[in-house]
Amino acid sequence: MEEKLTLYKNRKRFGIEKNIDVIFKNTTLVLSSLVAVVLFGIILVVFFQSFESFSRYGLNFLVTSEWNPVKDEYGAFTAIYGTLVTSLLSLLITIPLGVGTAIFITEDFVPKFVREIVGSFVELLAAIPSVVLGLWAIFVMEPFLRDFFVFLHKFFGWIPLFSSEPAGRNSLLAITILVVMLLPIVTSIARDTLNQVPKKLRNAAYGIGASRWKTIFSVILPAALSGIMAGVLLALGRAMGETMAVTMIIGNSNVFSWSLLSPGYTISSMLANQFGEADGSQVSSLFYAAFVLMILSLVVNIFAQWLVKKFSLKY
Amino acid sequence: MNSLYYQKKLSRNVVDKFFTSLSVFCALIAILPLIFVVTYILIKGGAQINPDLFALEPNPPGDDLDAGGINPALIGTLVITTIASIISIPVGVGGGIYLAEYSKGGPFSKFIRFGVNVLAGVPSIIAGVFIYALIVSTKILFGSMYSGLAGGMALSILMLPTVIKTTDEGLKLVPNELRYASLGIGASMYTTVLKITLPTAFRSIATGVVLGIARAAGETAPLIFTALFSYYYITGFGDLFYEMGSLAVLIYNFALEPYDAQNKLAWAASFILVLSILSVNIFSRILAAFTEKTKRV
Numbered sequence: 001m002e003e004k005l006t007l008y009k010n011r012k013r014f015g016i017e018k019n020i021d022v023i024f025k026n027t028t029l030v031l032s033s034l035v036a037v038v039l040f041g042i043i044l045v046v047f048f049q050s051f052e053s054f055s056r057y058g059l060n061f062l063v064t065s066e067w068n069p070v071k072d073e074y075g076a077f078t079a080i081y082g083t084l085v086t087s088l089l090s091l092l093i094t095i096p097l098g099v100g101t102a103i104f105i106t107e108d109f110v111p112k113f114v115r116e117i118v119g120s121f122v123e124l125l126a127a128i129p130s131v132v133l134g135l136w137a138i139f140v141m142e143p144f145l146r147d148f149f150v151f152l153h154k155f156f157g158w159i160p161l162f163s164s165e166p167a168g169r170n171s172l173l174a175i176t177i178l179v180v181m182l183l184p185i186v187t188s189i190a191r192d193t194l195n196q197v198p199k200k201l202r203n204a205a206y207g208i209g210a211s212r213w214k215t216i217f218s219v220i221l222p223a224a225l226s227g228i229m230a231g232v233l234l235a236l237g238r239a240m241g242e243t244m245a246v247t248m249i250i251g252n253s254n255v256f257s258w259s260l261l262s263p264g265y266t267i268s269s270m271l272a273n274q275f276g277e278a279d280g281s282q283v284s285s286l287f288y289a290a291f292v293l294m295i296l297s298l299v300v301n302i303f304a305q306w307l308v309k310k311f312s313l314k315y
Numbered sequence: 316m317n318s319l320y321y322q323k324k325l326s327r328n329v330v331d332k333f334f335t336s337l338s339v340f341c342a343l344i345a346i347l348p349l350i351f352v353v354t355y356i357l358i359k360g361g362a363q364i365n366p367d368l369f370a371l372e373p374n375p376p377g378d379d380l381d382a383g384g385i386n387p388a389l390i391g392t393l394v395i396t397t398i399a400s401i402i403s404i405p406v407g408v409g410g411g412i413y414l415a416e417y418s419k420g421g422p423f424s425k426f427i428r429f430g431v432n433v434l435a436g437v438p439s440i441i442a443g444v445f446i447y448a449l450i451v452s453t454k455i456l457f458g459s460m461y462s463g464l465a466g467g468m469a470l471s472i473l474m475l476p477t478v479i480k481t482t483d484e485g486l487k488l489v490p491n492e493l494r495y496a497s498l499g500i501g502a503s504m505y506t507t508v509l510k511i512t513l514p515t516a517f518r519s520i521a522t523g524v525v526l527g528i529a530r531a532a533g534e535t536a537p538l539i540f541t542a543l544f545s546y547y548y549i550t551g552f553g554d555l556f557y558e559m560g561s562l563a564v565l566i567y568n569f570a571l572e573p574y575d576a577q578n579k580l581a582w583a584a585s586f587i588l589v590l591s592i593l594s595v596n597i598f599s600r601i602l603a604a605f606t607e608k609t610k611r612v
Contacts, residue, residue, distance in 0.1 A: 027409060029413050038434065101345040237438075
């Protein structure tokens with residue numbers, strides 16, 4: 001009896017073990033809060049570093065396109081315009097392509113293994129580093145598209161977007177490589193949402209005599225719309241922040257031009273190009289530009305998350 | 316009577332055919348880039364592969380016909396991603412454990428999950444800008460400015476959301492019965508987590524983490540003004556505090572050089588980078604498919 005009691009006593013949880021438990025819990029708590037610390041740290045650091053430039057140029061920074069380290073005058077309009085134009089136009093091309101591919105993968109036009117191969121090819125494309133895509137764009141895509149750009153300028157030169165002689169590195173090339181990078185994002189999110197649309201909806205539509213594409217357009221796509229929208233917004237955020245491939249192919253010129261066939265600039269390519277060698281108030285101005293980029297992508301990202309939460313599938 | 320049969324020329328059938336071929340066309344366009352990119356890298360990069368490539372330092376661009384090798388960049392990529400992993404895996408796994416095991420879906424965990432998603436959306440170059448302001452320009456690391464260590468830190472910011480997310484989601488898939496059983500026989504919470512739930516979720520977490528590492532290995536933007544680039548061999552731990560080359564930055568720098576020899580080196584580096592990243596991806600995909608099959612039985 002005595003022996004059993006001591007055994008039982010020994011099996012009681014020791015104080016030290018309780019402490020370990022509490023310590024472990026609090027450690028994980030601290031580690032998870034680090035995410036918030038890093039996030040706020042990034043926002044605060046970039047904001048404070050840009051303060052000098054912000055107080056000197058104010059919001060004029062956003063609408064002037066002078067970028068002159070010698071005269072100490074900075075305005076990021078060309079880069080901001082370039083960021084918005086390249087990301088929006090590339091998205092405009094990607095959406096139909098990506099959704100079309102997602103429909104191909106989720107419908108049963110071809111046997112399942114073919115669709116699976118297409119699906120994993122598209123996802124593997126997302127794994128290719130952007131700097132490699134940039135290398136490929138410089139040496140393979142640009143020579144390939146050169147004649148097409150000349151053609152564009154010749155026959156559509158009256159449109160301001162194609163009004164200049166095609167340069168070796170230009171905004172349209174950046175848009176093309178962005179399409180390649182965004183395609184996997186839009187496709188995989190659209191595919192996941194389309195897969196979640198319940199079979200019942202499709203069967204009901206077929207049952208009242210709708211054809212396949214009538215069903216897709218009137219029933220399935222509307223049901224999946226919010227998910228696809230969220231994917232599109234995530235892709236937009238990605239496009240605005242994308243640096244390497246764009247920097248390598250866009251030409252990096254701060255001279256503003258309406259034409260997509262002339263060299264352009266984006267905020268991220270400006271950072272990639274100038275940050276290493278900048279000093280004085282140029283650094284602060286670059287931080288200002290980085291701050292603008294961060295706010296743009298934060299807004300787009302948070303809006304995307306809100307959209308997912310608000311309109312997630314109700315079925 | 317005719318209406319019982321499929322009529323080719325009926326407008327709805329024509330429209331259907333049209334859209335079906337349109338979607339097939341989209342899918343074809345979507346897989347073309349991967350095929351083109353991989354083919355060119357295999358051809359152009361594969362042709363450059365030789366033993367010297369792995370052994371030599373790259374020669375600075377110039378009239379030199381021989382560009383040398385990529386040894387420092389290869390080692391540098393390994394070192395920098397290792398540093399990033401050493402920082403982000405403990406933090407990420409720990410944070411994921413809190414979210415999945417301890418938090419009860421309250422406002423704090425909601426906020427952290429939201430923060431993880433936002434952090435995942437922060438442009439990679441901003442991570443570089445942040446580390447530049449925090450570490451490079453302040454020379455806080457024993458007076459060194461651009462360093463492999465700073466580069467690793469910038470990459471770890473990009474890896475962190477991936478690691479937390481995969482840990483959180485992997486742990487959530489572990490059935491609650493296992494936790495009840497462990498707690499029921501008197502194990503404490505931390506024993507349960509470390510001995511039961513974490514090992515159960517190990518494979519899915521490891522897959523996610525390895526994919527995150529593969530992704531980080533190809534990141535360039537955070538490195539170009541934190542780790543910068545170096546032409547010289549990495550010889551010891553002291554080199555962590557100096558500029559360090561990496562495959563990704565080597566590709567960026569040498570792709571923009573006007574010299575053919577450097578361009579070829581960029582293709583060779585792409586070959587190695589893409590081959591290792593794709594093989595990690597394909598391997599983990601096969602592993603995931605295999606696990607799923609065994610689970611269903």
